[in-house]
Amino acid sequence: MDKTFDYGILDSAIEKFGNKESSLIAILQCAQEHFRYLPKEIFPYLAEKLNISEAKIFGVATFYENFSMEQKGKYVIKVCDGTACHVRHSVPILEALRKELGLSEEKKTTDDLMFTVETVACLGACSSAPAITLNDEIYPTMTPESAVALVKSLKEKC
Amino acid sequence: MSEYMIIDGIKAEIDGEKNVLEVARKVGIEIPAFCYDPELSIYGACRMCMFEDERGRFDAACSTIPRAGMIVKTNTAKLRKYRKMILELLLANHCRDCTTCQMSGKCRLQEFAHRFNIEGVRFPNNYADMKQDKSSNCIVRTPSKCILCGKCVRMCNEVQGVGAIDYAFRGSKMKIATAFDKDITTSPCVGCGQCAAVCPTGAITIRDDADAVWKAIGNPDVEVSVQIAPAVRVGLSKELGLNEGENVMGKLVTALREMGFDKIYDTNIGADLCIMEESHELIERVKEGVKLPMFTSCCPAWITFAEEKYPELLPNISSCRSPMQMLASLVKDSYKGEKKHVHVAIMPCSAKKDEAKLEKFDGNVDFVLSTQEVIRMINESGISFKHLEDGLADNPGVEYTGAGVIFGASGGVMEAALRTAVETISGKKLENVEFKEVRGMQGVKEATYKAGDVAVKVAVVSGLKNAASLCDKVKAGEADYQFIEIMSCPGGCINGGGQPFVDAFTRSAEDYKGLRAKGLYDDDASMRKRKSHENMTVKSLYDNYIGEIGGHKAHELLHTSYSPKKK
Numbered sequence: 001m002d003k004t005f006d007y008g009i010l011d012s013a014i015e016k017f018g019n020k021e022s023s024l025i026a027i028l029q030c031a032q033e034h035f036r037y038l039p040k041e042i043f044p045y046l047a048e049k050l051n052i053s054e055a056k057i058f059g060v061a062t063f064y065e066n067f068s069m070e071q072k073g074k075y076v077i078k079v080c081d082g083t084a085c086h087v088r089h090s091v092p093i094l095e096a097l098r099k100e101l102g103l104s105e106e107k108k109t110t111d112d113l114m115f116t117v118e119t120v121a122c123l124g125a126c127s128s129a130p131a132i133t134l135n136d137e138i139y140p141t142m143t144p145e146s147a148v149a150l151v152k153s154l155k156e157k158c
Numbered sequence: 159m160s161e162y163m164i165i166d167g168i169k170a171e172i173d174g175e176k177n178v179l180e181v182a183r184k185v186g187i188e189i190p191a192f193c194y195d196p197e198l199s200i201y202g203a204c205r206m207c208m209f210e211d212e213r214g215r216f217d218a219a220c221s222t223i224p225r226a227g228m229i230v231k232t233n234t235a236k237l238r239k240y241r242k243m244i245l246e247l248l249l250a251n252h253c254r255d256c257t258t259c260q261m262s263g264k265c266r267l268q269e270f271a272h273r274f275n276i277e278g279v280r281f282p283n284n285y286a287d288m289k290q291d292k293s294s295n296c297i298v299r300t301p302s303k304c305i306l307c308g309k310c311v312r313m314c315n316e317v318q319g320v321g322a323i324d325y326a327f328r329g330s331k332m333k334i335a336t337a338f339d340k341d342i343t344t345s346p347c348v349g350c351g352q353c354a355a356v357c358p359t360g361a362i363t364i365r366d367d368a369d370a371v372w373k374a375i376g377n378p379d380v381e382v383s384v385q386i387a388p389a390v391r392v393g394l395s396k397e398l399g400l401n402e403g404e405n406v407m408g409k410l411v412t413a414l415r416e417m418g419f420d421k422i423y424d425t426n427i428g429a430d431l432c433i434m435e436e437s438h439e440l441i442e443r444v445k446e447g448v449k450l451p452m453f454t455s456c457c458p459a460w461i462t463f464a465e466e467k468y469p470e471l472l473p474n475i476s477s478c479r480s481p482m483q484m485l486a487s488l489v490k491d492s493y494k495g496e497k498k499h500v501h502v503a504i505m506p507c508s509a510k511k512d513e514a515k516l517e518k519f520d521g522n523v524d525f526v527l528s529t530q531e532v533i534r535m536i537n538e539s540g541i542s543f544k545h546l547e548d549g550l551a552d553n554p555g556v557e558y559t560g561a562g563v564i565f566g567a568s569g570g571v572m573e574a575a576l577r578t579a580v581e582t583i584s585g586k587k588l589e590n591v592e593f594k595e596v597r598g599m600q601g602v603k604e605a606t607y608k609a610g611d612v613a614v615k616v617a618v619v620s621g622l623k624n625a626a627s628l629c630d631k632v633k634a635g636e637a638d639y640q641f642i643e644i645m646s647c648p649g650g651c652i653n654g655g656g657q658p659f660v661d662a663f664t665r666s667a668e669d670y671k672g673l674r675a676k677g678l679y680d681d682d683a684s685m686r687k688r689k690s691h692e693n694m695t696v697k698s699l700y701d702n703y704i705g706e707i708g709g710h711k712a713h714e715l716l717h718t719s720y721s722p723k724k725k
Contacts, residue, residue: 043337053321054337055345062327 005041009034010049019049024060028067036072073109073116075154078133079147082122085130093130094119096144100151115151161226165209166233172224179207179219180666182232188663189232190241190270192358193307194220196666197648199316201308206241206270210234242274250281252359253302259360264659266358267305288333293341295515296349296508296655297362301333304361310334310353317648319623320463322347334361346466348622350459350646351508351528351655356662364508364656368531368538374500374524375418381497383421384414385485385555388429389506389566389651392677393529396670397658398536398543403673405681408548410532413541415549421489424551425503426558428485429565429574431699432456433690435716436478436571437579438707444583444612444640449474451617451632451639454571456480458513459646461720463622468629469722477717479519481565482510486522487715488554492703500524504532506566506654509646518718528656554695560591560682561690567675568620568650569596569603572643576607576614577689584610591688597679599649599671602628604639620645649675 013030017023024046031042038061047054061067079085079094097103097117101110109116125131128140132147139150161172163181170185177200182189192204200221207219209230219232231237248267256262291299306325311334314320322345326335336345354362374382391407400406411422436454443449455461455476464471479487482503493499502525503510514523527535536543550556561577564570573593581588595605596618603618617639619625625644631637647653652674660670682688690696705711 040338053315053324053346055321055324055326055335056315058335058337058339059324059326063325 005039007042007045010042010045014049019051021050021052024050024052024057025064028057028061032067036076037068037070039071040069070109071113073114075114076116076118076133076135077147077151078118078120078123080121080123080125080129080131080133081119082126082129084122084126088129090130092144093132093142093147096148097151100148115154163224163226163228163230165230172226175224177220178209178222178224178228178230181224182219183663183667187232189219190273191220191662192266192270192305193309195309195312195356195662197317198309198312198356201312204244204305204307206244208237208240210237216240238274241270242276245270245274245276246279246281248305249276249279250283251285252283252305253285253287253300254283259303260363260366261357261360261659264661265360266661291342292365293343294347294349294365295511296365297342297347297351297354298365299342299362300360303359304334305359306332306334307358308334309356309358310362313352313356317621317623318348318350318352318646319626320346320348320350323353348459348462348466348646349509349512349655350622352647353655354508355653355655355657355659358662364528364530365511366531366534367511367525367527368535371502371525371527372535374502379497380500381420381493381495382418382500382502383423383489384419384502384504385423385425385428385482385489386410386414386551387425387482387503387505387507387566387651388563388570388678389654389657389674390504390529390532392566392652392674393506393654393657394533395677397533400544401673402668402670403675403677405677406543408550409543409546411549411551412546413536413539413543416541417535417539419502421552422549423485423489424555424558425481425485426562426565427555427693427695428481428483428488429562429571430559430690430693430696431484431488431716432478432481432565432571433561433574433578434696434700434707435484435712436476437575437582437690439476439478440575440579440641441582442708444614451637451642452476454575454641454643455718456565456571457509457645457651458507459509460622460625460644462509462512462723463625463646464629465720465723467626468633471629471632472720472722474632475720477719479716479718480510480513481562482523482526483513483519483718484716485555486519488699488703490520490522491715502527504529506651506657507647508655510656529654530656530658533658554699557693557695559690559693560685560688562693563681563685564678566651566678567597568599568645568648569593569618569643570650570678571645572596572616572618572641574690575641576616578691579614580607580609581689581691583612583614584608586610588689596643597675599669599675601648614641615639616641616643618643620650621648622646652678 013027017026043054101115132139165182168185170181175181189207191207193201202218202221208216209219209232212229288301374380395404395406396402453475503523504527511526514526561574577591601621601624606615649671653671
């Protein structure tokens with residue numbers, strides 16, 4: 001156990017959902033929300049508390065797209081590439097954002113850990129297509145220009 | 159009244175079978191399957207065992223409960239087409255270097271490709287050329303030969319309770335991995351090799367150290383001695399053309415001499431020594447009422463497991479070295495020759511490879527060969543094993559007792575220790591030496607025996623998950639045993655990870671564990687001396703060399719200590 005690591009969020013999640021195997025996903029979701037990724041330190045801790053092997057927790061964490069093992073940026077932008085958004089030109093938005101931030105399909109997060117750009121299959125906001133989310137808040141009917149403008153305004157804030 | 163179902167036109171009685179696949183096997187129809195093993199939970203992933211019902215619907219035989227009146231077909235045009243497609247897809251995603259694969263000839267995928275007459279694969283062979291994991295002393299993982307049947311995962315979790323590996327990632331990227339997809343040595347793996355024992359392909363195999371041993375044998379400046387564990391003599395017979403479980407110690411000695419080993423010892427004498435020390439230790443602890451229950455210490459995978467998961471129980475584990483290490487330290491300590499001395503141990507075990515490398519044992523055992531490796535070496539030598547004359551081992555070790563030889567089966571160490579302990583405590587000659595309650599292949603056995611005025615309550619456990627449950631009880635103060643034997647592999651060393659591969663069909667069709675155990679118990683029953691303390695060689699070793707049982711020299715040569723390990 002890493003003594004410098006704050007396990008508080010895990011403890012409260014375990015208390016809320018119970019220290020049983022079936023609580024794993026809910027607890028991982030709390031951790032993901034809190035840290036914006038799943039830090040390595042939580043694996044041995046949860047393995048011991050929930051009596052599950054670390055390998056199993058790793059399996060669950062790598063199975064679901066929503067869990068990330070890599071640290072994400074302060075601002076997470078999800079570009080919807082579901083059918084409705086796709087036909088209304090979501091790809092140019094994604095390309096513009098990646099170009100603006102120097103990111104790619106492999107490199108999803110900027111080195112200063114400010115921005116993460118990823119795609120998502122459907123946000124359920126098809127009437128606002130093409131849509132993106134910024135830290136889970138929806139921005140409707142985007143264009144490459146408006147997306148880049150949004151990023152620029154965030155950069156100024158930092 | 160009996161219930162029946164019809165499989166391929168054959169009337170088959172349903173007699174408590176948990177699935178259609180088992181009913182079919184009973185009437186002589188082997189429905190193909192990769193992911194099914196009777197000792198593990200049902201996974202239903204490979205889809206090879208599909209059957210067709212009367213209405214032309216498909217279902218998996220491994221996960222369908224047989225019902226009276228059910229009519230199924232297991233070999234229709236549709237099913238053949240279906241199975242061929244599965245095989246072609248698996249082969250397209252599989253490293254097909256069969257000629258250099260250790261499992262060639264035993265591989266299920268290879269067997270089914272032949273059986274279903276796969277003459278070509280329509281898809282390009284684009285398996286992911288993933289890195290082999292050779293970090294472990296015990297097992298080698300070759301992920302590019304993995305078909306994701308998940309038997310290793312289920313074995314490691316359900317039977318062994320170790321949880322070193324699991325499924326990771328998703329879809330086409332799915333693979334079997336440790337946490338963070340690192341080398342197996344970073345995981346809690348104990349090296350028992352049971353994953354390799356169930357792997358239907360060459361994805362997990364036992365590490366092969368034969369080359370290094372051949373090199374030592376071939377070097378005229380090196381004296382090579384070897385010891386043979388009890389379970390080996392009944393483990394290798396079938397693969398060398400004899401009956402399963404037949405005791406072929408004599409032939410093995412002859413073969414090893416022909417191969418060029420200079421001295422051949424029998425680990426049985428190490429086992430007899432082990433009993434002298436361990437029963438002495440047990441009696442002392444029972445007298446003083448401390449560090450009870452006492453756990454046996456012969457099984458290296460169990461020791462690793464305890465060091466990782468039950469550090470608070472380490473004081474309860476007997477400080478005796480394993481028979482292999484006891485004999486090795488005597489052999490090395492007493493060697494007076496001029497040449498460099500290399501000592502090899504032939505073991506039914508993969509975890510012994512790890513044990514031999516532990517610093518605390520000073521490299522007394524230079525190499526451990528599994529039964530599998532020795533079989534390959536015998537075949538390589540061109541020796542016609544089944545026609546060999548019986549040979550005799552060298553001293554010390556020619557003389558052993560029945561107590562020593564039964565170490566190879568679950569319950570054997572317990573029975574051997576009881577023979578000496580009960581006689582010593584009661585001070586009376588023990589007439590009936592058979593403690594039948596601790597024999598057999600059940601995972602958990604318990605019994606209480608009278609030794610004079612003392613009642614000794616014992617438990618015998620095989621499979622580490624069973625061991626973990628028992629350890630939890632001991633920790634919680636809910637178990638009042640005095641002595642507990644733990645073996646990692648289900649059934650004990652006769653079913654060790656280093657024993658010859660037994661395919662899934664034979665595993666359910668033949669009682670290979672029982673046959674091997676019988677080979678050992680028969681040898682025991684035929685002996686005049688069946689208690690370790692009756693072994694005159696052991697007695698003279700104490701008189702002339704080791705000194706007192708549990709004394710200073712004994713501690714130096716025959717005992718060890720344990721320390722918590724965190725992975």
